[in-house]
Amino acid sequence: MDQSVALYIVPTPIGNLGDMSPRAIDVLSQVALIACEDTRHSGKLLSHFGISTKTIALHDHNERARAQWIVDQLAAGQSIALISDAGTPLISDPGYHLVSHVRQSGFKVIPLPGPCAAITALSASGLPSDRFSFEGFLPSKEKARADKLLELKEDPRTLIFYESPHRIEHSLTTMAQVLGDDRQVVMAREVTKTFETFLSGPVAEVLATVSSDLNQQKGEIVLMVHGHRAAEDDEAIPTVAINTLKLLCEELPLKKAAAIAAQIHGLKKNALYKFGLESDL
CATH class of the missing domain: 3.30.950.10 (Tetrapyrrole methylase, C-terminal domain)
Structure with missing residues (x-):
């Protein structure tokens, strides 16, 4: 494991324990503390892999309050890992406020690749x-x-x-x-x-x-x-793209606005440009 002080974002299996990576086990074994969404739930996983690192709870209801405390631990030279109940932390799970606060405080955030449903x-x-x-x-x-x-x-x-x-x-x-x-x-x-x-x-x-x-x-x-698909003979432009074009036309020439809107929405710029001309944008 990289010995620099950091907050490690560690994915855990979403079902099959064989998906736990050697690097994840190494990091969780060597950090000073593991922040878990549910310490009892994660305790079973950690026990399975023989990881005895101390854990604390970090969930939706205490994340903001915990963030500064965790920064204080990093400042004291202790690396910390963040895990969720399953999968990659922050993906529909707590952690956003913590990661943001840690980065703003000048400490490293090191992500590990791994399971994501x-x-x-x-x-x-x-x-x-x-x-x-x-x-x-x-x-x-x-x-x-x-x-x-x-x-x-x-x-x-x-x-x-x-x-x-x-x-x-x-x-x-x-x-x-x-x-x-x-x-x-x-x-x-x-x-x-x-x-x-x-x-x-x-x-x-x-x-x-x-x-x-x-x-x-x-x-x-x-x-x-599956995303929206217009019929082959349907030249209709999605409403969301039209709205983007209208907003851009408030500040840019139609040709430039059409090119940017086309890039954003994956459409043909000529179709958007033609629409703009016909709509007198």
Whole structure:
């Protein structure tokens, strides 16, 4: 392990303990302290690998208060590791405020590569992976969930969500209503675990399978959605791109604004330029 004082961001397995890297074990064994989302949960993992390093709890409710204390430990020459319950810390888990505060205080933050449910699921989904957007968990309330999906409806990127077992039917139902029954989705469940499954197809078809099979309503779920695709003969420009073009035109010539908007949204600049001319932007 690098002996310099630092906060180490250490991914842990999302299911299969064989995914724990030798470097992660080395770092966790040698730091002075491990900050865990749940010390009891992480204690079982650490015990399995014979790691006896002292642990403290760092979660959503105490992260801001803990941040300065951890900086003080770094200032005293003690390196610290941050882990979450599973996967890569900060990805829908606590840690953002801590990392920001540590960096602002002038200390190193050293990340280790490792398991991440979103990326692992995407790699096997068969959906476009050149451009994607990780959206975390959808809102639990129906209207807020529908509003969020409406906001993303014309996004051309693959969308990645985490979802809980008791809400998966609700989320798929809202997707069918907002995005359309035929929008392609992939539901990855229990990735790297014994009962790992992938369901793919139109959202209505996946919803029917989930609704009829209670086993598909258990475990950790990654839900991936194909980005918006206009029909080959459809020259419509996504609303989000039009809004970007309008904002840019307030400060830039149309030609320049169209080029920038096209780069941002992965569209053809000529189509945006033509739209701007016809709309008198």
